[in-house]
Amino acid sequence: MLDHTNEDTTADRTAPIVVIAPDSFKGSLDAAAVAAAMATGVKRARPDAQVRVCPMADGGEGTLSAVAGAGGRLLTIGVQGAGGAQRSAAIGLLPDGGALIESAEIVGLTDPAGTSTPVLERSTTGVGEAIRHVLDLGVKTIYLALGGSSTNDGGAGLLVALGARLLDAQGNEVKPVPAQLSRVVTVDVGGIDQRLADVVLVGMSDVKSPLAGPTGATFVFGPQKGVEPRQLETTDQSLVTFADAVERAFDRAARERPGAGAAGGLGFALYMLGANLEPGGEVVARKIGLDRALHGAHWLLTGEGRSDSQTLSGKAPFVAARFAHAAGVPATLLSGSIDPHSLRDLNGHFRGCFSIVPGPVSLDDAMRNCAGYLANQAEQLARLMLV
Structure with missing residues (x-):
């Protein structure tokens, strides 16, 4: 969100321009609250600073809020x-006429009702229902943020919600959940919603995993969703069986494509529907106008709950730093914690990497006082960077 509320249009043209573009600090503050705390600190150090607040996300939880905040x-x-019970979920209708659906909003890991159902009985049917809803609105470009899902169904539920039928050897319909996918022999795609042919589908994800195998959806991400060690092999093989039938039906191959394993295989289903997968953080940065915010800026301040080597795989702070570098603006990382073993790599992209905590504190204290710690450290960094 390009927010000029802290800018004084009559201010001295030599006043520093600061862009604040953090991700959320999960479990503590959302991205907008993190940005506000950082802005408070910067303004303490330089009351004359022009602060442009651009909360970020990278395709996971919070993506909808970040993009919707820009209009x-x-x-x-x-x-x-995820467990089949009805729920309310938000979708975003964008200024350019497109729509954004956040899978974490529908089948997210933070939904207690969905995750109370065993993972092998969860499905992405609700995500397909959301796509069908925006098709009813006449939307022609659909962005689907894939991070934070609690499902591992290969996108079976999404495909069924959009008109596909999963059939066993006797022609009986198969429920689109992981526990049943090994029974799938045929997939009937004759009923797939024809409006999808005229729609641009974009999946937002930084995951490069294929659908199946040791680096696929089940073995890499399944355990955090509740797949038990004894279930890994059979669950993975079920996705292979399902993929065999789906690829025959659509007459295209996608299981090995980077990102097919995103969101428990939701990336695979999107590929089947002709979607492209793009880095989530870059899509968000474009949608919120980060490049415009950086025009004429002197400093970018970004951050996240914890920064480590994974930050450089496309997380929001890394994307923000790349945009800043392209604009010739130095970027500083201010996060809840910094992995000391990753500092060498992180330092190649940031003008310093800092933790918000002033010293040894408990995790509970750090989370409870996150806003205050953020403001204090942002103030000290501003005193250093904006002399």
Whole structure:
């Protein structure tokens, strides 16, 4: 969100321009609250600073809020959650006429109702229902943020919600959940919603995993969703069986494509529907106008809950730093914690990497006092950077 509320249009043209573009500090503050705390600190050090607040996300939880904050509107719809129960979920209708659906909003890991259902009985049916809803609105470009899902169904639920039928050897319909995918022999795609042919589908994800195998959806991400060690091999093989039938039906191959394993295989289903997968952080940065915010700026301040080597795989702070570098603006990282073993790599992209905590504190204290710690450290960094 390009926010000029802290800018004084009559201010001295030599006043520093600061762009603040953090991700959320998960479990503590959302991205907008993190940015506000950072801005408070900067303004303490330099009251004359022009602060441009651009909360970020990278395709996971919070993506909808970040993009919607730059314009457009939120619409609440009814869909199935991961466990099959009805729930309300927000989708974003964007100023350019597109729509954004956040899978974490529908089948997210933070939804207690969905995650109370065993992972092998969860599905992405609600995500497909959300796509169908925006098709009813006449939307021609659909962005689907894939991070933070609690599902591992290969996108079976999404495909069924959009008109596909999963059939066993006797022609009986198969429920689109991981526990049943080994029974799938045929996939009937004759009923797939024809409006999808005229829509641009974009999946937002930084995951490069294929659908199956040792680096695929189940073995890499399944355990955090509840797949038990004894279930890994059979669950993975079920995705292979499902993929065999789906690829025959669509007459295209996608299981090995980078990102097919994103969101428990939701990336695979999107590929089947002709989607492209793009880095989530870059899509968000474009949608919120980060490049415009950096025009004429003197400093970028970004951060996240914890920064380590994974930050450089496309997380929001890394994307923000890349945009800043392209604009000739130095970028500083201010996060809840910094992995000391990753500092050498991180330092290649940031003008310093800093933790918000002033000394040894408990995790509970750090999370409870996050806003205050952020403001204090941002103030000290501003005194250093904006002399």
